[in-house]
Amino acid sequence: MAGSEGALSGVKVLDLSRILAGPTCTQLLGDLGASVIKVENPSTEGDDTRQWGPPYVQDKDGNRSDLSAYFMSSNRNKKSVALDIASAEGQAEILRLAAHADILIENFKPGGLAKYGLDYATLSQKFPRLVYCSISGYGQTGPNASKPGYDLMAQGYGGIMSLTGAADGAPMKVGVGIADVMCGMYATVGILAALRHRDQTGEGQHIDLALVDSQIGWLISEGVNYLTSGQVPQRRGNGHPNIVPYDVYETSDGHVIIAVGNDGQFQRFCQFLGLEELADDPRFARNPDRLENRDALNAVLRPALAALSMTEVIAGLEEKKVPVGPVQQLDQVFDSDQVAARGMRFAMQAAPGQVELIGNPLKLSRTPVTYRRPPPEFGADTQDVLGSNDPFED
Incomplete structure (x- = not known):
């Protein structure tokens, strides 16, 4: 160049x-x-x-x-x-x-x-x-x-x-x-x-x-999380310390990243999965509640997503304006x-x-x-x- x-x-x-x-x-x-x-x-x-x-x-x-x-x-x-x-x-x-x-x-x-x-x-x-x-x-x-x-x-x-x-x-x-x-x-x-x-x-x-x-x-947010709370953060795999669902999920033919950043996105996410009742459940309606009940929510979400293909999940959530993307290998990245x-x-x-x-x-x-x-x-x-x-x- x-x-x-x-x-x-x-x-x-x-x-x-x-x-x-x-x-x-x-x-x-x-x-x-x-x-x-x-x-x-x-x-x-x-x-x-x-x-x-x-x-x-x-x-x-x-x-x-x-x-x-x-x-x-x-x-x-x-x-x-x-x-x-x-x-x-x-x-x-x-x-x-x-x-x-x-x-x-x-x-x-x-x-x-x-x-x-x-x-x-x-x-x-x-x-x-x-x-x-x-x-x-x-x-x-x-x-x-x-x-x-x-x-x-x-x-x-x-x-x-x-x-x-x-x-x-x-x-x-x-x-x-x-x-x-x-x-x-x-x-x-x-x-x-x-x-x-x-x-x-x-x-x-x-x-x-x-x-x-x-x-x-x-260390950014996790460092200040500790300095603010005095609680030592724990490993969560691909999960986010402050947002749920914000994680890697398995589909029928690969893995996708789903990053639900607010309650409105969560409602649309539930609509896509046909699980509208989750958005009204007091355990999951607001992000602080979802954080407290992370495992219970993921127990419902993971099998629902595993029944769908990557293409279905990505296309469906993009249509709903919910942040989503694939987990790519480097050949896919550079090509x-x-x-x-x-x-x-x-x-x-x-x-x-x-x-x-x-x-x-x-x-x-x-x-x-x-x-x-x-x-x-x-x-x-x-x-x-x-x-x-x-x-x-x-």
């Missing part, structure tokens, strides 16, 4: 992060037009996720590249530079790149870059306009600051696993690295806020972001007309061959996102960047 300059065209990002949280942030900045240089460690053959496969992209001869699907999910619109920051030469090159950069993002353990002279305290003295974002498991302060943090640990420590899974089952992680992804989103928001401050005042600043903090931050219409699947030509990627959901009317660079092979841009007077030139 080519076209007008992105909203962040001219912004230069030095990316010292790896795995998912930091790369998610820098890919988003790159999609919005920023120039991103990703620094990778030659002693580990680059970002850890290059080895997190299969699947991998293969070249025309069937040889495996270092482009794993996991790596590609968060590393387009970047140049890859192989640099050993433990060496004096590598440190000097990072300083040269930082002199050009607006933003530096890193996810080393707290204090890990100080021994190389690449920590915020040191770089802010040299480059006071630099926006410096540090991502770690538990943040730069607190009793757990020195502990390593991965997505799964953040989901466990931050409480989301205690809310996820079957009511009578074990705590369950979310199916993707959502703590990492959301941390990357918070990092993006923080960086853009810091850039606005920098552009108004000339002052850079440090952004201290923790996986666990961001995970706790998006859908909706995905095609919204540009949520696209192809790029990478070094080993064509790759398919997930589109950016942002639709900006004046400065649309652009996909200018495919996910890079390890160190592919090292010589160009190190030998350039303008290393961020896109």
